[in-house]
Structure formats: structure tokens, C-alpha cells
Amino acid sequence: MKTVSNEFAKGWKVLLAAVIGSGLAYGTLAIHSFGILGPALGREFHWNASKIMSGFLFNTMATLFAAPMAGFLADRFGVRIVALTSTVLLALTYMSFSLLPKSIPFYLFMWVAVALLGAGTLPVTWSRALNNRFQANKGLAFGISLVGTGLAGSLLKPYEFWLVGLGGWRLGFIGLGCLPLISFVVAYFLFFDKSPRALPASSKVEAVLTQAPVEKGVSLADAMRGRRIWILMAAVGLAAVGVGGAVPNLESILRSRGFSETAIHALVPITGIAIIIGRLGSSYLIDRIWAPMISFIMLCTAAAAFVVLSVFLPGPWGAAAIVLIIGLTVGMESDVAAFLVARYFGPRNFGGIYGAIYGAFAVGTGFGALSYGVVVDRFGSYQPALASSALILMISSALLLSLGKYTFPYQAKTD
Numbered sequence: 401m402k403t404v405s406n407e408f409a410k411g412w413k414v415l416l417a418a419v420i421g422s423g424l425a426y427g428t429l430a431i432h433s434f435g436i437l438g439p440a441l442g443r444e445f446h447w448n449a450s451k452i453m454s455g456f457l458f459n460t461m462a463t464l465f466a467a468p469m470a471g472f473l474a475d476r477f478g479v480r481i482v483a484l485t486s487t488v489l490l491a492l493t494y495m496s497f498s499l500l501p502k503s504i505p506f507y508l509f510m511w512v513a514v515a516l517l518g519a520g521t522l523p524v525t526w527s528r529a530l531n532n533r534f535q536a537n538k539g540l541a542f543g544i545s546l547v548g549t550g551l552a553g554s555l556l557k558p559y560e561f562w563l564v565g566l567g568g569w570r571l572g573f574i575g576l577g578c579l580p581l582i583s584f585v586v587a588y589f590l591f592f593d594k595s596p597r598a599l600p601a602s603s604k605v606e607a608v609l610t611q612a613p614v615e616k617g618v619s620l621a622d623a624m625r626g627r628r629i630w631i632l633m634a635a636v637g638l639a640a641v642g643v644g645g646a647v648p649n650l651e652s653i654l655r656s657r658g659f660s661e662t663a664i665h666a667l668v669p670i671t672g673i674a675i676i677i678g679r680l681g682s683s684y685l686i687d688r689i690w691a692p693m694i695s696f697i698m699l700c701t702a703a704a705a706f707v708v709l710s711v712f713l714p715g716p717w718g719a720a721a722i723v724l725i726i727g728l729t730v731g732m733e734s735d736v737a738a739f740l741v742a743r744y745f746g747p748r749n750f751g752g753i754y755g756a757i758y759g760a761f762a763v764g765t766g767f768g769a770l771s772y773g774v775v776v777d778r779f780g781s782y783q784p785a786l787a788s789s790a791l792i793l794m795i796s797s798a799l800l801l802s803l804g805k806y807t808f809p810y811q812a813k814t815d
Contacts, residue, residue, distance in 0.1 A: 423548025543683020674727025
């Protein structure tokens with residue numbers, strides 16, 4: 401008879417820490433606060449949308465280097481030390497934005513510092529620990545861990561609206577910097593590694609003799625010589641361009657479509673709620689259905705929403721539905737990517753391989769955000785960018801279907 405151990409009963413502490421850690425990671429904080437802090441900063445310094453969004457691009461370009469490095473350090477030294485150190489450094493860096501002078505080079509430097517010092521807070525590290533603890537419910541565990549990004553999306557925007565209204569964008573950045581400290585406290589008490597590198601010598605021998613799953617897997621060098629990692633990087637990167645470009649600009653997009661500030665404040669938190677629904681729904685399904693097919697359906701649905709938003713002028717309920725559909729897809733690509741790395745490359749070098757793919761996700765998000773800023777500066781409208789997002793998502797979804805069968809499928813143990 402097939403049995404599945406109660407993985408959630410044993411791993412709930414690590415999972416809870418990962419939920420909060422992912423929700424307060426620098427990528428989540430940046431993407432959900434940028435649409436509020438960026439325009440406020442731009443109004444004071446008289447910077448246009450392209451200049452503001454260039455900071456987001458520099459941040460994500462730095463992530464291309466920082467994410468694989470964080471994954472490598474987590475593989476080498478353990479997740480706990482990397483995550484704890486990075487949360488403190490991220491908090492200090494975000495707070496330092498409150499001292500920002502009117503200097504584009506310094507502004508860009510600060511966003512690079514956020515990426516380099518805060519990389520240990522990315523899902524790359526949290527997922528590394530979960531990958532070692534969950535097998536039968538791996539996809540669901542990844543999805544639950546990233547529910548924190550949805551919670552952050554729901555709560556962060558009203559929080560930042562309040563702070564900016566109270567004391568301007570400088571207070572907004574100080575408040576933003578306080579949030580990773582919550583993650584530090586939770587991780588300090590709940591988050592611990594479970595890997596051969598953290599085990600005593602006798603346990604290492606036992607792990608080898610029993611062929612524990614953590615010893616299996618493809619090296620980063622071998623992965624780079626295959627086609628699947630490049631397909632994943634391209635698909636995830638393109639999806640990030642399509643979806644990630646719209647989310648930091650969502651407030652401005654709705655404003656350009658004639659919605660009032662009151663309506664915008666009511667609509668944008670829907671994104672966070674949708675992220676939670678999307679993460680839980682997709683993660684439940686990918687444990688049971690071929691993950692690329694689930695991604696294909698979700699990305700095509702989001703593409704249709706972008707087409708509607710670019711062509712029609714929706715009413716409040718229509719706009720709410722569109723924001724909900726787009727929100728279902730936000731970050732889904734990074735969530736599914738973690739699962740696909742485990743299934744196609746195994747757990748031995750999970751951190752390094754996932755870090756490389758997450759780097760593509762981050763760069764795509766940065767290019768998407770910048771492209772939206774360039775388009776509105778050039779054409780005075782977001783409609784061309786929205787139509788482009790729809791096309792890009794269709795290409796991304798088609799790429800995922802070419803991945804083929806899993807190399808490391810979960811094999812349920814029998815009595």
C-alpha cells in the first residue's frame with residue numbers, strides 16, 4: 401500500500417518561516433511598493449517614468465548575478481546563515497534610501513546594493529530548505545511558501561499609501577526597511593537547515609547508503625550543457641517581462657484608463673489576494689498534473705486579460721476581474737520554476753540551478769518594468785505595452801510545453 405509521510409506535520413516551522421521570508425523578500429517588497437514610492441520620488445526630483453524604472457532594471461540585472469550566488473552559498477554553507485544575514489542587510493539598505501540625494505547614479509547604486517545584499521531573502525534560499533523536506537507535496541509546499549508574496553501584496557500597498565501620505569517617500573522607505581526584520585525574528589527561531597552538509601558524519605554515511613534524494617541530481621555544469629535549463633530560463637524570463645512589467649505600473653495603468661484614486665486604492669490590493677489564490681491553486685495542481693500544462697493555461701488566460709485591458713475600457717467590475725486574472729499569474733513562473741528544477745534536475749544542486757533561473761526571472765521583471773516606462777514616455781499610453789505583454793506570454797507558454805517528461809518524478813514509497 402502506498403503511503404505518504406505527514407510532511408507538513410514535520411516541516412511546518414520551516415514552511416511558516418519560508419512564507420514570511422518570501423513575503424518580505426526584497427523582490428516582493430520592491431515590486432509591490434515601486435508603483436507608490438517611485439512616482440512620489442519622481443515628483444520631488446522631477447524624474448520621468450523611464451528614469452524611475454531604470455532603478456528597477458538595475459536591481460534586477462544585479463539579481464542575475466546575486467540570485468545564483470545566493471543559491472551557491474545556500475548549497476555550500478546552509479540556508480539559515482545566508483537568510484539571517486541577508487535579512488538584516490536588506491533592512492538597513494532599504495532604510496538608507498531615505499537619505500537619497502537627487503542623483504541618478506546614486507539612485508541606481510542603491511538598487512544594485514538591494515539586490516546584492518538582499519539576495520539571501522529570495523525564494524532561492526527558502527525553497528532550498530523546503531526542497532529537502534518535502535517530496536510528495538513538493539509543489540504545494542513551494543506554493544504555500546510563496547503565499548507570503550500575496551499577503552505582502554495585499555497589505556503592503558495600503559501600508560505604503562499610508563506612509564507616503566504621512567511623511568513622503570522617505571518615510572515610505574524607512575517603513576519598508578522595517579519589514580525584513582520581522583522575517584529575521586521568525587527565521588531565527590523557526591528556520592533550520594536539513595541537508596547532508598548540516599548532518600553529522602554518521603548521518604552522511606547513512607544518507608549515502610540509503611540513497612537519500614538529497615544526494616541525487618544534476619550538476620550545474622551538466623545542466624548548462626542541456627536544453628531544458630535554457631528553455632526554462634527563456635520561458636520564465638519572458639513571462640516575467642510580460643507580467644512583471646505591468647504590476648509595478650498597475651496604479652499608473654489604471655490611472656491612464658480613467659480610474660479615480662479611490663478606485664485605484666480599492667483595485668490594486670486585489671493583486672495580492674489573487675496571488676494567494678493563484679499560488680495555492682497552481683501548486684496543488686502541479687503535484688498532480690504535468691506542471692508545464694498548468695503554466696500554459698494560466699499564462700494564456702493572463703494574455704487574454706492583457707488584450708482586453710489594452711483594447712477596451714472596462715468598468716469597475718471588469719477592471720477588478722482583469723486585475724484578479726493578472727494577479728493569479730504574478731510570480732507563478734518562479735513558483736513553478738522551483739518545482740520544475742526539482743523534477744528535471746534533482747535536489748543535489750537545487751540552489752545554484754534555481755538561482756540561475758530566478759536570475760532570468762528577475763531580469764525579465766526589470767526589463768518589463770522599464771519597457772512600460774519607456775512606452776508611456778514615448779507614446780503617452782500603456783496600450784502598446786499591454787498588447788506586447790499578451791504576445792510575450794503566449795510565447796512563454798509555448799516554450800514550457802517543450803520540456804518533456806520529468807527526469808526526477810516523485811516515487812511514492814510502499815510498505
